[in-house]
Amino acid sequence: MLLWISGPFGGGKTQTAYEMHRRLPGSIVCDPEHVGFGLHRMLPPGLRGDFQDLAAWRQGVVEVLDLALTEHDGVVIAPMTVTDSGYFAETVGRLRGLGHDVHHFTLLAERGTVLRRLHERGLGHVLRYVAGKDAGLRRESWAVEQLDRCLERLREPEFAEHLWTDHTTVPKTADRIAVLAGLTLKPNNEGALRTRLRQAGVGTRHIRFD
Template sequence: MLLWINGPFGGGKTQTAHEIRRRLPGSVVCDPEHVGFGLHRTLPPELRDDFRDLASWRQGVVEVLDLALNRHEGVVIAPMTVTDPRHFAETVGRLRELGHDVRHFTLLAERETVLARLNGRGFGRLLKHVGGKDAGLRRESWAVRRLDHCLERLGEPEFAEHLWTDRTTVPRTADRIAVLAGLTLRPNNEGRLRTWLRQTGVGLRHIRFD
């Protein structure tokens, strides 16, 4: 089974994916963004735009996830924002055509909620102390510029199953996905401090410097 976790940038996809991996034995996270980062790094900086527009990214993601699904015995989890219906058809749709059991979920939240998450992720909390309350958002300007488009497109029926996350935690969102996918997660026995430390570590490991 493939769990494709969609949502706006800053919507909690990566945190949710790693929460499921932590509590679902045998599962693995295969992040399609890394395929895009590799393609970007082969290009001069001035030519790096949205790697999702590259046919090579869409084809590469299908090839990599197809391989993982065929060779890995556990559930594969892919946290990735896809808002273009054609790109969706060429990735999620193509994997289904290849015979894979793909469960797609879109994490949604109000605009203010996503902005707050973007402002605090990575080094955002530190940047707020140094550069002002919106310093984190300035670093996330690419994601902020695309936020309204993402929320509008991802709210469409073709991007269901929709899960609203404004008033819930990452572990509870993971629980909801598991129930809808017919999976059983290990109980979440972490305290608040340990959860915060672990999620902060996940966020720091996914900071981009290029």
């Protein structure tokens, strides 16, 4: 089974993926971004656009996930946002066409909620330091510049199942996904402090500088 978790940058997809991995024995996280950033490193900076525009990325993601799903005896979790209908068909659609059990979930939140989460995890402060203290978050971050378009596209029916996360936690979102996918997670017995520390670690490990 493949759990493909989508959502805007700052929407919680990576945190949710690793929460499910923590509580779902035998599961693995296969992040399609790794394929994209590997391709970027092979190109000169001037040619590093959106890696999803590269056919090599779409083909590579399908090949890697197909291999993992075929050979790994456990659930595969892929945190990745694809908003282009054609690219969605070439990745999620192709994996379904290959006969895999694919469950696609989009984590949504109001624009203000996403921006608040970005600020809370410190991204805004880091970016303002790099860009200059008077630079706004929208101007500093490509992800924020794409936020409105991303949220609008992800609300479309083709990107269901939609899960609104404004008033819930990452562990509870993971619980909801598990129920919808027919899975059973280990109980969440962490205290609040340990959860915050673990999630901070996940966030730090996934800061991208490419």
